[in-house]
Amino acid sequence: MKKILITGVAGFIGSHLADYFLKKNYKVFGIDNFLTGSKDNIKHNFDNENFHFLEHDVREKINISEKLDYILHFASPASPIDYLKHPIKTLQIGAIGTENILNLGVLNKAVVLVASTSEVYGDPLEHPQKESYFGNVNPIGPRGVYDEAKRYLEALTSAYNKKKKLDVRIIRIFNTFGPRMRISDGRAIPTFINQALNNSNFTVYGDGQQTRSFCYINDTIEGINRLLESNFQKPINIGNPYELSILELIKSIKRIIPTNSKIVYEDFPENDPKKRCPDISLAKKLLNWHPKTNLIDGLVKTVEYYQSLN
Ligand code: NAD
Ligand code: UDP
Numbered sequence: 153m154k155k156i157l158i159t160g161v162a163g164f165i166g167s168h169l170a171d172y173f174l175k176k177n178y179k180v181f182g183i184d185n186f187l188t189g190s191k192d193n194i195k196h197n198f199d200n201e202n203f204h205f206l207e208h209d210v211r212e213k214i215n216i217s218e219k220l221d222y223i224l225h226f227a228s229p230a231s232p233i234d235y236l237k238h239p240i241k242t243l244q245i246g247a248i249g250t251e252n253i254l255n256l257g258v259l260n261k262a263v264v265l266v267a268s269t270s271e272v273y274g275d276p277l278e279h280p281q282k283e284s285y286f287g288n289v290n291p292i293g294p295r296g297v298y299d300e301a302k303r304y305l306e307a308l309t310s311a312y313n314k315k316k317k318l319d320v321r322i323i324r325i326f327n328t329f330g331p332r333m334r335i336s337d338g339r340a341i342p343t344f345i346n347q348a349l350n351n352s353n354f355t356v357y358g359d360g361q362q363t364r365s366f367c368y369i370n371d372t373i374e375g376i377n378r379l380l381e382s383n384f385q386k387p388i389n390i391g392n393p394y395e396l397s398i399l400e401l402i403k404s405i406k407r408i409i410p411t412n413s414k415i416v417y418e419d420f421p422e423n424d425p426k427k428r429c430p431d432i433s434l435a436k437k438l439l440n441w442h443p444k445t446n447l448i449d450g451l452v453k454t455v456e457y458y459q460s461l462n
């Protein structure tokens with residue numbers, strides 16, 4: 153039986169990873185300190201004998217007595233309001249937390265996959281973003297704590313690969329969405345869906361012309377699995393290249409939820425990327441991966457999830 157450790161297991165992506173690998177009949181060890189995650193995302197697995205949960209902070213040394221085959225490092229605040237609330241912790245998780253995980257990987261001779269992000273490209277001057285683009289990040293801007301933590305995570309992981317021969321995978325995830333994103337985590341999709349469901353106004357930052365490309369969670373999980381099973385040790389983009397503006401996203405949500413919500417325009421946050429879209433040719437070529445769920449189908453499933461919480 154393969155053994156896998158998932159950090160950030162009580163979060164949005166981590167909890168879906170746990171479900172996925174339990175279904176594949178892996179023994180799953182999960183770590184989380186509930187900084188931004190919730191027991192509700194994992195409690196359905198508590199009586200599964202193949203699921204072992206450890207409440208622990210990845211910035212502290214990690215002891216797992218069994219030999220691990222794989223480690224997926226997903227612990228980190230991910231939404232702008234979360235990392236703005238925890239700026240120093242975010243940097244420490246990317247630095248100290250990642251180093252702890254990489255050392256555990258060396259000890260176990262495990263494959264270590266680390267979650268990086270499209271934020272390493274910052275407010276990009278190249279469009280769409282290819283893995284070869286070095287990015288445009290303001291290190292001391294509000295998003296710098298997250299962007300630089302992830303850039304450091306990539307640098308450290310790559311150094312462990314070169315110096316210690318650790319078998320690594322580095323995934324640059326573009327905006328992902330789906331069930332289990334915290335209602336109040338401030339990201340666009342949970343915020344707008346819940347504004348629509350409650351007939352409260354849509355809070356659009358700036359003029360709403362900024363673009364994003366949203367990938368449904370099941371596609372992201374499949375991309376992570378394919379990367380893990382590959383032998384590719386450099387950064388790779390996983391995301392949905394269907395790009396739309398924030399105003400178009402709201403239109404799509406209004407097609408699913410009849411609502412009286414109106415748009416209110418608020419200040420555009422400093423360094424908020426004006427455009428974002430992944431070039432996924434590398435993932436297509438190396439992993440034979442591309443997203444299969446279209447935006448509307450993904451939004452429908454996500455809306456059903458939020459409705460089920462009431
Ligand atoms: P999330 O906030 O739902 O999950 C993060 C989890 O990490 C939470 O359960 C939190 O409690 C846990 N955590 C935070 N600090 C910890 C610590 N010190 N020790 C142990 N656990 C800790 O966020 P998410 O959207 O699921 O993101 C997961 C990962 O994927 C993050 O590393 C994020 O940077 C990356 N990512 C996500 C997206 C996205 O669109 N969701 C995009 C790019 C990258
Ligand atoms: N956004 C917005 N209103 C909100 C939340 C987000 O206009 O209530 C915008 C935000 O400024 C950004 C885009 O939606 O341009 C995506 O934001 P999100 O926080 O989901 O992801 P990220 O900015 O990290 O890509």
